[in-house]
Amino acid sequence: MKFIFWFSLFVVFYAYFGYVIFLMLIDAWQRLFKTDRNARTSDDTHGPRASHELPRVSFIVTAYNEEQRITRKMENSLSLDYPAEKLEIIVASDCSSDGTDGIVSSYADRGVKLVRAPKRKGKEHAQMHAVRAAVGDILVFSDVATVLQPDALQRIVSNFQDPAIGCVSSEDRFIDQDGRVSGEGLYVRYEMFLRALESRVNTLVGMSGSFFAARSEVCRDWAPDLQSDFNTLLNTVKHGMKGISDPDSIGYYENIADERKEFQRKVRTVLRGITVLLRNRQLMNPFRHGLFAWQLVSHKLCRWAVPLFLALALVSNAVLLDAGAIYVALLVLQLSLYIAALWFRFQNQSRNSSTKAKPPERATAAIYLRSVLDQIARIAYYFSSVNMAIAWAWFKYFKGERATLWEPSKR
Incomplete structure (x- = not known):
């Protein structure tokens, strides 16, 4: 005992x-x-590049019944600082039943493409249709709730100047409705610190599903029923490349106000992660995958x-x-x-249910x-x-x- x-x-x-x-x-x-492993500095990757040196990018936004938020996302996506001739914006609709698709179609004259899944089968299934339609050398994935700064796309794509990098994760910034960092903010900061360590030592083990990028060859064997961010990272390792977290590529999100919905989101995220891990359990073999197998067991299974x-x-x-x-x-x-x-x-x-004013507090x-x-x-x-x-x-x-x-x- x-x-x-x-x-x-x-x-x-x-x-x-x-x-x-x-x-x-x-x-x-x-x-x-x-x-010598740190020869690639932040200045090297994020410095200005001529338009002809930039890779073609397919920016994929996944949506299901997002008529309330899709307009803001479209405007935010179109404001990204990237050459128009090198960028295509694709909205992967998971067979939305509201006005989402109509709103997206109204942006067709501004270069936005709508790819609608014929049946509602989930986020990754809708993404699969967008991946098949994409022509970019780099595929960038983003959720509707993610707000990006104008230079976010150039920053995350610039990491692919290193041929050893197969995928890149953004870092998360969570705020509540009052703009304050909550207790979970400490947990998120811990995760971001861990990702930075993993990126320096070898490779990431997990990515932010709301904003990440990958080479097109890593996305060829797209699994329509597996969590896309985690599975893309594992595919990257299978291709002999690594994933990194870029501290200069930031995705901004608001915390979910309803704690029950937040709990359900966590359950869903972990359940999807467990499914991916056990489907790829051969990657936990240290005799075949060495340091990464130890990382995978330590970060995920443990x-x-x-x-x-x-x-x-x-x-x-x-x-x-x-x-x-x-x-x-x-x-x-x-x-x-x-x-x-x-x-x-x-x-x-x-506290949330109380409407009484708080008395002034003294130090x-x-x-x-x-x-x-x-x-x-x-x-x-x-x-x-x-x-x-x-x-x-x-x-x-x-x-x-x-x-x-x-x-x-x-x-």
């Missing part, structure tokens, strides 16, 4: 911190003894195993209460984590302590909710459910 307890804690620690520590050590080693080991740690800790004071203290710590998460959940609900020690406890509870809540979503995704996977159809998240 002691082995189960300590091994469970080790897996949880390794999934979130141990893997990062190892990557940092490898990164430091490579910086000391393989300095992370998605955390809910199981959290449960084992809690149960085994309760059994070991008579084994020493350390087990009592660790059980109290675990329970405090979950109580803090519940407290934040219900406190946040009461006192009590208020400072309360803010610190709020931050700890916020992190505990998001940590718990993420792992509950992962656990529910595994339950759905073993039930035989697969997430192919999609409903755009209303933000």
